[in-house]
Amino acid sequence: MQVTRLxxxxxxxxxxxxxxxxxxxxxxxxxxxxxxTNLLEAIWLFTGxxxxxxxxxxxxxxxxxEQSKLSMQFHAGGREQEAEITIQNRRMATLxxxxxxxxxxxxxxxxGIVFSPVHLSLIKGGPIERRRLIDAAYxxxxxxxxxxxxxYARILAQRNxxxxxxxxxxxxxxxxxxxxxxxxxxxxxxxxxxxxYLQHMAPVARGIYQGLSSGKEEFDLRYTSTVPIxxxxxxxxxxxxxxxxxxxxxxxxxxxxxxTVGPHRDDMDVYxxxxxxxxxxxxxxxxxxxxxxxxxxxxxxxxxxxxxxIALLDDVMSELxxxxxxxxxNHIKDWQVFITCCDPNPLKALQxxxxxxxxxxQVSTI
Numbered sequence: 001m002q003v004t005r006l007x008x009x010x011x012x013x014x015x016x017x018x019x020x021x022x023x024x025x026x027x028x029x030x031x032x033x034x035x036x037t038n039l040l041e042a043i044w045l046f047t048g049x050x051x052x053x054x055x056x057x058x059x060x061x062x063x064x065x066e067q068s069k070l071s072m073q074f075h076a077g078g079r080e081q082e083a084e085i086t087i088q089n090r091r092m093a094t095l096x097x098x099x100x101x102x103x104x105x106x107x108x109x110x111x112g113i114v115f116s117p118v119h120l121s122l123i124k125g126g127p128i129e130r131r132r133l134i135d136a137a138y139x140x141x142x143x144x145x146x147x148x149x150x151x152y153a154r155i156l157a158q159r160n161x162x163x164x165x166x167x168x169x170x171x172x173x174x175x176x177x178x179x180x181x182x183x184x185x186x187x188x189x190x191x192x193x194x195x196x197y198l199q200h201m202a203p204v205a206r207g208i209y210q211g212l213s214s215g216k217e218e219f220d221l222r223y224t225s226t227v228p229i230x231x232x233x234x235x236x237x238x239x240x241x242x243x244x245x246x247x248x249x250x251x252x253x254x255x256x257x258x259x260t261v262g263p264h265r266d267d268m269d270v271y272x273x274x275x276x277x278x279x280x281x282x283x284x285x286x287x288x289x290x291x292x293x294x295x296x297x298x299x300x301x302x303x304x305x306x307x308x309x310i311a312l313l314d315d316v317m318s319e320l321x322x323x324x325x326x327x328x329x330n331h332i333k334d335w336q337v338f339i340t341c342c343d344p345n346p347l348k349a350l351q352x353x354x355x356x357x358x359x360x361x362q363v364s365t366i
Contacts, residue, residue: 001111001307002336003043004080005073010065011087012038013361021336025353028340035361036340037116040312043338044114045091046072046083048107048143049136052114060087076110076307083110108143112310113298115291117318122293123277123286127267134268135190137297138197141304145193152186156259159183164257180246183262187227188239190263195231197300198223198268205296208331209272212288212324219292220271226261283319291316295331313339317346 007018013035028036041051041060051060061068068087073080083106084094091103100106121129139145159179162172202221209219227242245261246253253260270277270289277289301309311332316339317325325346332339341347344355355366 001305001310002075003072003310004075005071006039006043007071008039008042008069010062010068011042011070012060012062012068014038014042014062014363015361017363019356019363019365021338022354023336025332025337025339025347027344027347027353027355028338028358029342029344029355029366030340030358031342034358035363036358037314038361039356039358039363040114040116040314040338040340042070043072043310044112044312045070045085045103046074046106046110047112047140048093048104048109049139052116053118057087057091058089072110074110081109104143104146107139107146108141110310111140111301111305111307112312113294113301114312114314115294115316116312116314119290119294120286122290123270123281127265130268130270131263131266133293134194134197137201137300138193140301140309141197142193148186148189148193152183152190152263155179155183155186156262156264160258163253163259166254166257168254176250177247180243183259184239184243184246187242187263188235191225191227191229191238191242191266192235194223194263194266195229199231201293201296201300204299205292208295208299209288209292212292212327214323217285218271218273219289220274221293222269222271224267224269225263226265227263284321284324287319288324291328298335308335311335311337311339313337315340315342317341 002023003021005018005020008014009016028039030036041053044052066088070085071082073082075081081096085103086092093100093103093106095106095109122133135145135149159176162176162179165172198221205221206219209217227238227245229238229241242262246259249261272281272285272289277286281289298309298311313332316328320328329347339347357364357366
């Protein structure tokens with residue numbers, strides 16, 4: 001998978017222009033707040049998912065513009081392709097000249113992984129960030145998973161509204177049971193997908209982390225569900241357990257005014273040497289943990305699609321010692337990579353490639 005041209009107009013602070021990246025490593029150099037990360041963000045949107053900076057679509061448009069327009073030519077699926085994204089109130093997309101119903105339809109066509117300092121919240125933050133990580137990664141592997149997430153969110157909103165109303169009448173009880181059965185069916189697909197993903201991703205991430213730490217540290221990932229499921233259970237078995245748990249928790253849910261159990265309350269725990277990375281990991285360990293997860297995500301994408309995904313690495317070298325930096329460089333040398341930095345010195349070990357300079361939103365080739 002390879003980006004051959006990216007054109008941007010009205011996107012954040014980037015001045016109208018284009019880049020033609022090299023097939024290898026593209027180093028994006030510049031001081032802070034000049035627009036380096038905006039360039040990575042523009043590329044990332046073509047994966048069909050939201051901005052990795054959790055911005056609203058309206059925030060992606062330059063202050064003096066009514067819309068943003070991005071265009072990309074790329075090689076994927078054994079052929080040259082072209083996609084366009086227009087951002088107004090929402091993101092709209094075309095693929096190879098055909099208008100798509102949503103930008104989400106680009107998922108699975110153009111694949112990438114992204115590391116940004118904001119992803120340290122995967123370790124430091126709450127469970128919502130870790131759930132999003134799993135879901136976003138699985139959406140690239142199985143684009144139809146987006147539908148499962150939307151369906152679950154819709155049913156959950158209906159059930160929560162009923163819990164908030166605190167109506168204990170017979171009609172309300174019948175309606176609650178209906179929502180419980182539907183939520184269990186929708187939720188089991190998410191539980192099963194997340195379990196399967198972690199079963200494949202965790203061993204790969206462990207191996208990568210051992211490489212990053214030169215074999216000195218152990219790394220582990222565990223999915224913690226509010227539903228007492230087992231990894232080997234079928235979706236039907238998970239649905240039955242989920243429904244039973246919802247039935248048991250009804251009184252608690254009415255008291256709380258929302259649904260207290262389900263995949264929307266689950267978590268992925270990260271451990272280093274058997275201890276919580278969130279509570280006891282150093283800055284370097286936490287950064288290494290996120291990198292291991294992201295590189296493992298890339299490995300699974302390559303296994304499923306047969307192509308290496310684009311790697312977008314924002315300020316990846318900070319707070320890492322020399323051996324960890326070397327390990328990362330050895331792992332990315334055969335990909336098309338976009339890597340930002342203020343100081344390019346740690347990247348001198350990379351031969352060839354292209355350097356781009358960003359200042360006040362203006363992108364130029366060095």
